[in-house]
Amino acid sequence: MSLNQSAQASTGPSGVPGPVHVHVPVPGDGGPDARQRRTILIAVCVALMAVIASVSGLNVAQPDLAVEFDASQGTILWIINIYTLSLAALLLPLGALGDRLGRKPMLVAGLILFGLAGAAAGLAPSAEVMLAARVLGGIGAAMIMPITLAVITSTFPEEERGRAIGVWTGVAGGGGVLGMFLSAALVDVANWRLLFVLPVVLVAVALVMAVRSVPNSRDISRHSFDFTGALTSVVAVVGLIFFLQEGPERGWGAPATLIGLAVGAVAAVAFVTWELRRRDAALLDVRLFRERGLAGGSITLLAVFGVQAGIFVVLFPFLQAVLGWSGLLSTVALMPMAVLMMISSGLAPKLAERIGPKATMATGIALAGAGLALMAAIVSVDGGYLSVLPGMLAMGIGMGLSMTPSTEAITGSLPQERQGVASALNDVTREFGTALGVALLGALLSAGYRSAIDTRLDGVPEDSADTAREGVANAIDAAHTAGPHGQDLARAARESFVDGWQQAMWAGVIVMGVLLLYILARGPRRPVRTPDKPAPAAAVTS
Structure with a gap:
């Protein structure tokens, strides 16, 4: 691609004039071959796995952190959430800086910072040091995450890009569950500080592979940074x-x-x-949201990741408090959903080629909504895990089918030299959706539980009743000291949790229903394929 051609590519897909940029690939011997592209994909997915695993890993270690640092629950929640907060807040500006300064240098710098922050967190002597390490880890993650997707979209030719994005999406969707699984195993059999070993090892592997194989490209803009x-x-x-x-x-x-x-x-x-x-x-031309692909992909990821995060908030207390399972066994129970999500993410590009991205997204959203409805309709205390498994499986397939074409719709809506911003927008949408889903479905679950438990506390001592209103785990704990009312209190808490669960699930069904109607009306159109188009200039290796 010539300099003039790259500058012309700054026009948005809807004919909206974009920023004037000159895309400059770092000189080399030519574009990467198929084997090199596979190595590049592995490198960026390993880096992504480290970032995603660190989002959810500390959830299973909350009691251990509280004891280790003599910290309040509020402080522990900030140790967990400050990483996500700094990651989400800096994704967009750091993605744009990566476009300007060079994607490979930004990725390498982010990996180094992330690795150092992980080591500091694992050795932290106090809650204050841990908080600082988590902030630095979030900054490093914000340097890594948008670049991983930008490298894929700027390296792979058009006919291979969808499948590569499918792999990236599967890692992004399933990495959190895998991180929780390994974290739960480490906490159960060893020490919480070992939670940071896996991300640091992944970062070290990704760093070596990135230095050797990831190509570099950057964007020279005629305007100052925004x-x-x-x-x-x-x-x-x-x-x-x-x-x-x-x-x-x-x-x-x-x-x-x-x-x-x-x-x-x-x-x-x-x-x-x-x-x-x-x-x-x-920094981000907001007029591009008029374009169907960008708007539809963003809204779909917002809703789907929100529901996914809310489901995890609901599933863990169900498995641990209602069924009485350990943290490790509860995480193992989520693996079928995660595995199906990763498999369907990889199959989604092939399906999109046959029936189009809108139909693929709509199918995934419909399946996810059906899974939520199943979990709302047939869940019960006596039914146990088997009463929620069919809904989990449908959710996993549906989320995988909807996420990959949504991501491709976003990245395909911005020109080649703005892929750092496109990737960051994709990631911000995911993180914001996660926060929204946890808040909405978590609040509905809590409200439904409190409303239901109040009607089941007749005859229970006031002290035990007050404790039971705080949550199902508190109620189960209070049942041990409630005397002859203990068994009834535990049963009431479990049934009340299921009532709150159903309320949260039906809310998710409504969200998926509205999203399905929107995508059917305004989903992305089938892109015009140009198989003979050469690989983009950004693919030139250094």
Whole structure:
């Protein structure tokens, strides 16, 4: 691709003029062959696995962290959430910087920072050091995650890109469950500090492979970096995610929660206003959301990842508190859903080639909604794991089918030299959807449980009843000291949890139903394929 051709590619897919950029591949001997592309895909997926595993890994170690650091539950939650918060807040600006400074240097720097932060967290002597290490880890992850997808979209030729994105999506979707599985095993048989060994090892492997095989490309822009857009985007994401994460804990009407909402909303409006004014030099041209692919893909990922995260919030207490399973066994129980999600993510590009991306996304969304309906309709205390397994399997297949074409719709909506921003937008959508799903479905579960348990506490001593209202795990614990009422209290708590579960699941069904109607009406169209088109200039290896 010539410099003039690259500059012309800055026009958006809807005919909206984009920023003027000159795409400069780092000189080399030519594009990577099929074997090199496989190595590149493995390298970026290993890096992605390290990032994703660190999002959920500490969830299973909350009691151990509290004892180790003599920390409150609020502090422990911040140790877990500060990583996701810093990751989501910096994805967009760091993705844009990676486009400018070079994707390979940004990836390598991010891997080094992430590895050092992981080592510091594993050796942390106090909660304060742990918090600082988690912040640095989130910054490193924000440097890595958008680049992994940008390398794929700028390296693989068009006819192979969908399958490569399918592999990336499967790792992104299933990596969290695999991370929880390995974390639960380490916590059960060893020590929580070993949780950081796996990400550090993955980072070391990815670093060696990236230095050897990942090609470099960068974007020379005629405009200065959009620092105002970067700042307002960071404030908007931090404020809104703080609101979503703290709302269920502090209360939706608490002053801190409302301040987070106000700050996030004002910053979001300021970001959109500024980006519309800056136009040719915008960090993210918000007018591109008029394009069906970008809008449809973003909304689908927001909803699907939100429901997935909410499902995990609901499933873990069901398996651990209602069924009485250990953390490791509970994580093993989630593996069928994760495996099917990864398999269907890999099959989605082939299906999209046959029936189109809109039909593939719609099929996946319909299956996910059906899975939620199954889990709402047939779950019961006595039915145990088998009462939720069919719904989990349908959810896994549906999420995999919907995520890959959604990701490809987003990355295909921005020009080649803006793939760092496209990838970051894809990742921000996922993280924001995760926070939204945890807040919404978690709050519905808690509200449904409290409403149901109140009607089942007749005759239970007041102290035990108050404890039971706090949650199903608290109720099961209180049942041991409730005397002759203990068995009844435990049964009431489990049945009340199922009532709250059903309320959360039906809400998810409604979300999937609305999303299905939207995609059927405004989903991405089948792209025009050009098989003879040469590989993009970004694929030139260094």
